[in-house]
Amino acid sequence: MEPRATGSVVQARALGIHPGRQDDVSGKLQAALDDLAAAQGGVLELDAGRYVLDDPLFIHGSGVVLRGAGKASTTLFFTRPLRDSIHANTNWSWTGGQIYFTSRERLAASAAENWDWGTNECWLAGPELTRLAPAARGTDVLIVDDTGPITPGEMVLLEVSDPPGPDNRLLREMAGDVAGARTYDWATRAPRLNGTTWTWPVVVTEVLSARTVRIEQPLRVSLHPETPARLRSLGPTVHDSGVEDLTIENTLLTQTTHNINPGSNGVCFHAVHDCWATDIHVLNADVAFSMTAAKSCTLTGISAGGRSLHHFTVTRAASHDNLVQDFELEEFTVPAVPGSYLHGINVEWLSSGNVWRRGTLRTGTFDSHRAMPFENLRTDITVANTNAVPGGALDAGPFFGARTVHWGIHVTTDETLCMDITDTAPRSLTAGITGVSKPGSRLRGAGIDFEGDLESERLAFGTDLGPGRDLLGLQRALLPIA
CATH class of the missing domain: 2.40.30 (Elongation Factor Tu (Ef-tu); domain 3)
Structure with missing residues (x-):
């Protein structure tokens, strides 16, 4: 979707919210966002500078936008992970955010289930x-x-x-x-x-x-x-809301081992549709950007860096038709600790129609995280394909469903893991993979894949597709959106 904002524009400084101070402004910012929600939408604009927050910000209303002065200019510094500010569990390893788009009803339902994401996290x-x-x-x-x-x-x-x-x-x-x-x-x-x-x-x-x-x-x-x-x-949801032009910085905590992350997270879209994050940088995260049962959300110009993380983007719980574009996962300033796992850009759990395009992963891989995501596209991406593995529950079945496409991918390290997937993804397509000397994903034989003829295609292996690396761009040129 194309981000759009309606309603009034409110300057945070007019509400007495100023950067450069050490006092917690999360309560004041939350009140301002709630007021915009009550007014059926609007924009809360932050000045350049650094704001200290002890608690996450929830965007519960449709048509509400939080906007900084640029991701190199405005920083929201969060002093506590979600484990300490919302609830003490380890499920923040794959969902939840310091900027958290979700309806009040969805949040209340999660709390009523003691935040057990495995039983109660999809649409209401x-x-x-x-x-x-x-x-x-x-x-x-x-x-x-x-x-x-x-x-x-x-x-x-x-x-x-x-x-x-x-x-x-x-x-x-x-x-x-x-x-x-x-x-x-x-x-x-x-x-x-x-x-x-x-x-x-x-x-x-x-x-x-x-x-x-x-x-x-x-x-x-x-x-x-x-x-x-x-x-x-x-049921209750949030739509047409967004966050723009700022950096989310988490206090620097030592990285935990796998799946016990405390929730030093970035942006989360949970049971919402047609929302967006534009020009957002996340530092020192466990999960930088998460989509849990999200539909038609657009993440543009996103990036993450600082210490090693668990997921750069995670797309799960039947999330569909989301677009992640012009993205970068930076080299980490603090490397991963033993027992932690980096996945990179993730898709899982019957999610479909999602696209990642025009991106750079200076570390990390393409993580199809079992539970059979299908009909997803990764295109025009440069990937180091290092220090990372695909993941997922061992009892959740195949890595891939049908019609998964990797198109116009360049690997900088000759690491084949998860790149050419014609040996493991059914009725799928790999085209224009460069930077690897041999085909194959290294996933075949993991014990959870399909046997026999997968009816998949490999095209132009080792050939740089040039201007045709971006399959979504080619499709849009042929079938312009009205």
Whole structure:
């Protein structure tokens, strides 16, 4: 999406909030952001300088923007990790932020579950609107039981269930229904996915008749009688809000071992849509930028540095259609400690339609973090591919689903890990990979991948695609956005 701001512009200095002091300004900034939310949106502008905050900032309202004077000019210095300011657990290893976009209701639901992200972290869904008839992947017209409860122009939540059992039709669809997906032992190799319900927010653009609707995007999976599907209203969320032109600096804490990070984090988008982060730098993070059940969010000009981190960007819990572009992960000033793991740019847990383009990873890798993300694109990226590994729960199944694309990737170290994925990702494409002397991902044989013919393609291996490195740019040139 293109960032946009509506409503009034409020200068923080007019509210008595000034940089360069040692007193905590998080309460005053939070009150100002809440006032803008109550006013249906607006911009809070910060002067250049350094602000000290003891607590994170929550953006609970739509149309609310927090804007600095530039990421080289305005710094928000957070004195405490989320473990100390919100709740003492270790789940901040993969979600949560010092700038935290989420609805009050979503936050309250998480607190009520004692912040157990494994059981309660996705969208808050409203009532069922209608049930769907079987439909083919790629269609944008759906047959429904009743269009009466549907309002054109509204985003709804498409839910597709995969009942527990040996068939696993939905998971096979997400894996491209290759032969290996049909023989895969989902129950023992991916119990976390067995019996899943996939959620995908999508806008209903038109009600065409009493039984048909048109959706804004083509259907991403086929619907079958054995995979019951429905539309539900989207519960409380935040949309059209953003953070711009500043640096988030965490107090420098010694890095912990894997998955016990205290939450020295950056920006988090949690159960929100059409939000953005533009020109944001994060220092001394565990997780720099996280998307948990996020939809159509845009991260542009983002970067991270300082001490070693766990995730640069993490995209999880059925996050869809997000765009990360013009990004940089810097060399770390403090290297990783033994027992910690760097992943780089992550995607996991049935997330789809996400794009990373025009970026540089001076360390880190492409982390497809199991739980079968599908239909994602990484393009026009230079990657050192060092000091990092892919991750994910060992009982969460394959690294990749279908239609994963790595296009126009340059590796600076001849490290093949996770680059050419035609040996492990079904019905996927690798094109224009340079800087590695041999194909292959080094993931094949890890014990969780699909056997047999993956029906994937490798094109132009070792060939620099030049101006064609950016596949999204090529697609946009052919099909301009109206």
